[in-house]
Amino acid sequence: MKISIMEWENQTSSSDFILTGIFSHTPTHMFLFSLVLGIFTVALLANTIMVLLIYLDTRLHNPMYLLLSQLSLMDLMLICTTVPKMAYNYLSGRKSISVAGCEAQIFFYVSLFGAECFLLAVMAYDRYVAICYPLQYHNLMNWKICGVMVASSWILGSFDGIVDVAATLSFSYCGSRKIPQFFCDVSALLSLSCTDTSTFKTLAFICCVLMLLFPLLLIIVSYTHVIVAVIRMSSQEGRHKAFTTCTSHLLVVGMYYGAAMFIYMRPTSNRSPTQDKMVSSFYTILTPMLNPLIYSFRNNDVAKAFSKVLGKGKPRK
Numbered sequence: 001m002k003i004s005i006m007e008w009e010n011q012t013s014s015s016d017f018i019l020t021g022i023f024s025h026t027p028t029h030m031f032l033f034s035l036v037l038g039i040f041t042v043a044l045l046a047n048t049i050m051v052l053l054i055y056l057d058t059r060l061h062n063p064m065y066l067l068l069s070q071l072s073l074m075d076l077m078l079i080c081t082t083v084p085k086m087a088y089n090y091l092s093g094r095k096s097i098s099v100a101g102c103e104a105q106i107f108f109y110v111s112l113f114g115a116e117c118f119l120l121a122v123m124a125y126d127r128y129v130a131i132c133y134p135l136q137y138h139n140l141m142n143w144k145i146c147g148v149m150v151a152s153s154w155i156l157g158s159f160d161g162i163v164d165v166a167a168t169l170s171f172s173y174c175g176s177r178k179i180p181q182f183f184c185d186v187s188a189l190l191s192l193s194c195t196d197t198s199t200f201k202t203l204a205f206i207c208c209v210l211m212l213l214f215p216l217l218l219i220i221v222s223y224t225h226v227i228v229a230v231i232r233m234s235s236q237e238g239r240h241k242a243f244t245t246c247t248s249h250l251l252v253v254g255m256y257y258g259a260a261m262f263i264y265m266r267p268t269s270n271r272s273p274t275q276d277k278m279v280s281s282f283y284t285i286l287t288p289m290l291n292p293l294i295y296s297f298r299n300n301d302v303a304k305a306f307s308k309v310l311g312k313g314k315p316r317k
Helices: 005-011 027-056 063-092 099-132 134-140 143-170 186-190 198-231 236-264 273-297 300-313
Strands: 017-019
Touching: 017 063, 027 063, 027 273, 027 300, 063 099, 063 143, 063 273, 099 134, 099 143, 099 186, 099 198, 099 236, 143 186, 143 198, 186 198, 198 236, 236 273, 273 300
Parallel strands: none
Antiparallel strands: none
């Protein structure tokens, strides 16, 4: 039996928020919901396999694949932050999310979003050093430096998450508590506050712009040097290998930054809940599935590691 939002509001705590979600119970939306569950399953398996392969195969124990494993771990956590709650609400007919649950979603979502921005910049720097300074790679990108960069990505992302959670907790919420999203998005939540949030919105916008543009600038500078170096390569095989590795990363960067900039760098007056839901669905649900597939399909080392693991798993005759 379906429960309307109004009926559910009468049954839930007055402090809970209401997630409007993205699906209704029409046949078309039920099909789309099944498709999302399929994407979630593929993303869960693909990212888990990627992390395990890199951990198990010693040939993948180098900085490039350490960074890739961290990207898969972030994608795995990101999709688990939003989809399970959305699926539970849809299947149970419930629409509510507690204040604690909402703040947890905000923290993990914002932290992972920020950490991935910085990690993609670190991955671009790694390719820059590997292609432009191959003889000095082990000095410029050793395990210690790589570890510091990865830890910094997590710390900077987590700091952003803590600030957003602290800010949203400090505001008062009155009247309607319906969040026009399928998860607790900061901008959607702030629109429900009866407190003046204009100053925080301005600061958050500036922070998002800096957090997006600074890593993106590093990525552009790194790949400008990489492209010049690749064009100058005399070896056809070396040029092909370099382009294969770099295009995989650039595809991921293009998808991630394209969606993020569309969401966070548009004026508030040009935004609509429907557009926000669609674009948020892309980079919180679809992108975590595509990232490991892009890297695995275009990477011979990952394919060989996967074949090796499958070969070990086969029973001997």
